Amino acid sequence: MRVVISLLMLAILSSCITVPKPIYYWGAYEDLSYKAVKGNEEADFQKLMVSFTDIAKNTAKGSSGKIPPGICGDFGFFLMRQGKTQEGKQWLIKEKSLYPESTTFIDSILKMAEK
């Protein structure tokens, strides 16, 4: 009888334990950024760009509800490289507003873009 009760309690307890939600949602970022770094081909960068927007749309899947560090910055940087300067700048500014510690770096990039 004691064994049955112990097993039952163990089952109830283990059902209560949940794996904590990660701080951020990354989607397929790691694999796609590896392919972009390794291949250095436009098609891989396009897929990475799609993953940036996927991450930005699914922030609720992370416990912070925020876009992870660096995503807005790199997305803005790639947009500017494609000639979409204004849109790129908006994403860089978004990185600063989400993570104020990025201000020094982002401001220097924005300054370089002005030249």
Next chain:
Amino acid sequence: MRMIKFLILFVICFGLSSCAKKAAAPLTKIQVYKDLYKEAPVSILVMLPINKTNNVEVKDFFYTTLTTSLSDMGYYVIPPFMGQEILRSESANDTERFVEAPLQKFGEVFGADAVLFTTVTKWKKNGVTDNVEIQIEYVLKSTKTNNVLFQRKGNLVYDTSIKPPSNSGLAGLVIAAVVSKINTAATSYVKVSRMCNDVTLSDLPTGKYHARHRLDSASFAGLKEFSTKIGGN
């Protein structure tokens, strides 16, 4: 005669007990990483890993997973693509040059409080079992003081025969969650690298954006160098 035997036994016991080393008391994170708690870095610049193995891809495996690992530990990581572009344009992407160099400039240009150096000294794949032996060291240095804030070396074996633990409490569930990321059909070395980061950097005190920030100072620190098996199918 009995008295002599008793005396001999006493002397032996005394001798043995004096030889036995006292087990070192485990140290807490604030004792081991006191400079890190003092400086409380928020932003980290990840340098390209130093690859001392024969596998040319190792550098990329780790570079693309370090941002996610450190961010999930609560740190702000300088955008990796933009960061590398600037380092390249400044001819500063040769990591080995900076391991022992002053790092203040990285603080001024990137606004980074700390710089992460990673050195991979072993990535040996077993052709029969698909197991991989990895040796990797992570060193986090302050851009303000050049002090080493965190240093840990892992001797890891990615073992394809390991199954995720099913009934070993919360720790087991967390490991299982990491392990379950591995694709069973095709071993993804990007994910193996991520596991290496997560296991070794699990000792790093959490950063500003982590729920346990400043709550982990009394936790016991792990060994500076450790060996373990990782993996799972």
